[in-house]
Amino acid sequence: MQSLENQIWMSRLAISTKLKLYNTCILPIFLYGSDCWAISKTDARKIDALDQWCLHMLLGIKWYQFIRNDDVRRLTKQPKLTAIIQSRRLTLFGHIMRMYDNADAKRILLASPPADWRRQPGRTRITWLSTIQQDLKQHHLTLSEAADLAQNHPLLRMMSTYGATQS
Numbered sequence: 001m002q003s004l005e006n007q008i009w010m011s012r013l014a015i016s017t018k019l020k021l022y023n024t025c026i027l028p029i030f031l032y033g034s035d036c037w038a039i040s041k042t043d044a045r046k047i048d049a050l051d052q053w054c055l056h057m058l059l060g061i062k063w064y065q066f067i068r069n070d071d072v073r074r075l076t077k078q079p080k081l082t083a084i085i086q087s088r089r090l091t092l093f094g095h096i097m098r099m100y101d102n103a104d105a106k107r108i109l110l111a112s113p114p115a116d117w118r119r120q121p122g123r124t125r126i127t128w129l130s131t132i133q134q135d136l137k138q139h140h141l142t143l144s145e146a147a148d149l150a151q152n153h154p155l156l157r158m159m160s161t162y163g164a165t166q167s
Helices: 004-009 015-030 042-061 067-078 080-098 104-110 128-138 144-149 153-159
Strands: none
Touching: 015 042, 015 067, 015 080, 042 067, 042 080, 080 104, 080 128, 080 144, 104 153
16 A cells, blocks of 8 residues: 555646645644744754755655756745744744733843843753844844834835745
8 A cells, every 4th residue: 555645745746736735734734833943053954954855755856866956946936944934933023022012922032031040051052032133134134123123014024025034
């Protein structure tokens, strides 16, 4: 009996149908909660490699065919997963910045730790806020400028689209 993987991805379905299945069944599962992720560059490379592998499999491209990743992206018109994650992070950041100043989420996000506080050994040094600062740096914005910009909802939405976040 063939596995589900072979029945769908290796079938003779049109590429557009496979992409719709990928976008509606697989990506939402993978991206669940991604707007809260603080990912490192290593994690980002692994995420994009997984996405690239899925697209190669979807198109039926074998590893020995040496088709460039840019060509696969052009064929599928899919944004990178890291670009989608970054867009979701910026959207959540804009939502939080538009909250009232006394909202718990905004107070927690903008609070600074006590002066004597130390991170536990072995814990990651990357925080969600530092990831947001890295995302904003790509747009040549600081955290305070982006907080002001968040009040202009359509402008922030335009900035957080997939095309604007790809580097």
